[in-house]
Amino acid sequence: MVKLLDGKKLSQKMNVQMKQDVAALATQGIIPGLAVILVGDDAASHIYVRNKKRRAEKLGIRSVIEELPVTTTETELLQLIDQYNRDPEIDGILVQLPLPAQIDPWHVLLAIDPHKDVDGFSPVNMGKLWSGRPDVIACTPLGIMKLLAANGIDVAGMDALVIGRSTIVGRPMAGLLVNADATVTIAHTKTNDVKAIARRSDLIVAACGVAHFITADDVKPGAVVVDVGMDRLPDGKLTGDVDFEHVKDVASAITPVPGGVGPMTITMLMNQTIQLAKGRAQRE
Numbered sequence: 001m002v003k004l005l006d007g008k009k010l011s012q013k014m015n016v017q018m019k020q021d022v023a024a025l026a027t028q029g030i031i032p033g034l035a036v037i038l039v040g041d042d043a044a045s046h047i048y049v050r051n052k053k054r055r056a057e058k059l060g061i062r063s064v065i066e067e068l069p070v071t072t073t074e075t076e077l078l079q080l081i082d083q084y085n086r087d088p089e090i091d092g093i094l095v096q097l098p099l100p101a102q103i104d105p106w107h108v109l110l111a112i113d114p115h116k117d118v119d120g121f122s123p124v125n126m127g128k129l130w131s132g133r134p135d136v137i138a139c140t141p142l143g144i145m146k147l148l149a150a151n152g153i154d155v156a157g158m159d160a161l162v163i164g165r166s167t168i169v170g171r172p173m174a175g176l177l178v179n180a181d182a183t184v185t186i187a188h189t190k191t192n193d194v195k196a197i198a199r200r201s202d203l204i205v206a207a208c209g210v211a212h213f214i215t216a217d218d219v220k221p222g223a224v225v226v227d228v229g230m231d232r233l234p235d236g237k238l239t240g241d242v243d244f245e246h247v248k249d250v251a252s253a254i255t256p257v258p259g260g261v262g263p264m265t266i267t268m269l270m271n272q273t274i275q276l277a278k279g280r281a282q283r284e
């Protein structure tokens, strides 16, 4: 029987601990603070940001949502980041991606104080991860590691394939897997025969943004399959990079879309905001 890696269920379970952590911080006079900056009109980003706000409210985290027009300049955005870098009641700063073309995401990542970089995308935090000394970690890959661990899946010794080399998922995912003693291949658009690599992998993390890219023929029997994709079928239905209906008959464990990796992303964001607030409590 295939094991369903249910991110919604694990998120609900983690809510209990997070609420306790927030209550404990409150006794020290600390309310975790999260600043979320959204530039532009991307419809999906607006939904994600709204969900982050709701989730923060439920947990007792103070969230500040900045919705900036699509015409915002890089200088204006960097000034706002600087304001939150200096705000003692803000523990985490997140700039929702993607950004409009006039803003260079690299400049944004350099501007966020690494101690408040709740996304873990800044070069300091990415460097720490790849140095085997992780601090703040990108939420989606961290959520995947939690989901695997919560389901008793130890990646040590596994041949793992990460499809995609983005800052949000592929690169930090590979770093986490290496740190957990997996042998990792990162595939990208120029990789020769990614499907052949998939067929010999014990773990596949698909983050390529192509609906149903991984089919049952690409999966070794018993492999673990993690789907980070959020793609739309021609009928508008949300699906992933993995052909779930057929791959579930070959894999030993698999994440659904929706309800797998996605919910864990927001859960880890909340958890890391709380962890950063705990750091503030220790310093004060």
Ligand SMILES: Nc1nc2c(c(=O)[nH]1)N[C@@H](CN(C=O)c1ccc(C(=O)N[C@@H](CCC(=O)O)C(=O)O)cc1)CN2
Binding pocket: 048, 094, 095, 096, 097, 098, 119, 139, 140, 168, 230, 238, 257, 258, 259, 260, 261, 262, 263, 264, 265, 266
């Ligand atoms: N600064 C960041 N930008 C972006 C990140 C990020 O981690 N940091 N990740 C994504 C978007 N994202 C959070 O920001 C995100 C995407 C999807 C989900 C989610 O819960 N998905 C649901 C399905 C939702 C739907 O029905 O459309 C699921 O998979 O079950 C959460 C967070 C890009 N930008």
